[in-house]
Amino acid sequence: MKIYTGSGDRGKTSLFSGERVAKDHERIEAYGDLDELNSVIGALAASLPHPAEGVRPELEAAQAVLFEIGAWLATSPGSAAAGLLPPVDPQAAAALERSIDRMDAALPSLGGFILPGGSPAGSWAHLARTVCRRVERRVVRLAAAQAATPGDESMQRSIVYLNRLSDYLFVLARHLNRIQGSAERLWKR
Amino acid sequence: METVTAESPGRSGPAAFRTRLLARRPLAASAFELSLAKPAGFTFTPGQRVRVHHAEAARDYSIAAAPGEEIIRLCLRRVATGGLSARLAEIPLGAELVFTGPHGYFTFQASARPAVFAATGTGVAPFCAMAAAGVSGFILLHGVAAQEELFYGDLLREKAAAYVPCLSGGRAAAAGHYRGRVTDYLRAQLPAGAYDFYLCGRQEMIRDATLLADERFPGSLVFSEVFY
């Protein structure tokens, strides 16, 4: 299959719902950042140390959910195309909560702000968390503009999911640093 | 006909099905139609495609029949010796084939704007599925090099508000045929306005038609399915 179509060479692209929009349209910015998040999670998965292999399926599951959210971001609310999209599954956020609780149970309590970093995998998790927060801000803005239109529920669920994913990535960073023996460094004023 | 393993990655990828080749008929010198048995449990929306797996190759083909029909019809161009299309032009009737699907989102979405279906060659296949399933009132542009390639003209003419064969090669066009490419028609003939464009087939046509939509038909929607 052809990777390129050339139809975006003049700065426009098509939404999933068919509209031609500028490449800096707020929806394109949002799913561009989402794509960045997905790629950073990929880098995180590639850097997992052997004892953390069990985390990989969780990261891949998150990547799959991000694709579903991306389709909603690329679709105008109320469009016929929105009817083709599967709703964002609320169970996905619940699954993250279970993982957060599992990892958190083995972590020391937080004594202040920790400096983002540590082991390579822990650092990727921190970076993923910050990109996730940026995506969340973009999605909140989009959702505010489309409130009470069809698809709104999936946008709200996306916001919940992204919020939980950021928390998950934060706890995961601490978990990865702990199992790799990388001591947490606290912010000292 | 049973379902074999779902093999695509991800959470719930399209299933794989076994089918049999029931019939084959020529459509033009280098194009032919395959009729496949419809496996139990296989459903699709007009405009979707299947991925045929055969002899270690996997290629996508749009379904050219309506979901209500008993067979799956595919419309293929024989493009290369040794490639899957050439093999499918020759495998014996009754042969078993495996496909996954349905794939894709190139489906018709009714709107207040007129729909323009633009195809090159076998790119007309998804529009045949839509027409056979009852979609009507569209403007259909079929770009081909020669008149004999205007397959499925009867079905499409019956359902279209305007059926416009666009002949890019050969002699002067016959009555009712446009002499030129699909994109020439869009540039010079289609009245200004907002449309829902559905573009299918060659990448160059899709690129040029999309850029024309941006320039000449603001407010239009563009959906596309690139074959090659």
Ligand SMILES: Cc1cc2nc3c(=O)[nH]c(=O)nc-3n(C[C@H](O)[C@H](O)[C@H](O)COP(=O)(O)OP(=O)(O)OC[C@H]3O[C@@H](n4cnc5c(N)ncnc54)[C@H](O)[C@@H]3O)c2cc1C
């Ligand atoms: C989403 C999608 C839907 C498709 N639906 C159809 C369909 O309904 N009917 C169909 O005939 N093909 C369709 N194709 C193309 C098909 O998947 C194969 O690419 C084609 O059959 C060539 O495969 P091959 O193995 O014979 O030759 P390859 O060796 O893989 O390809 C040889 C070359 O043939 C050219 N080519 C490919 N398809 C066509 C074509 N249709 N007409 C003219 N030249 C072509 C390309 O330049 C390609 O590089 C579709 C492709 C995609 C991505």
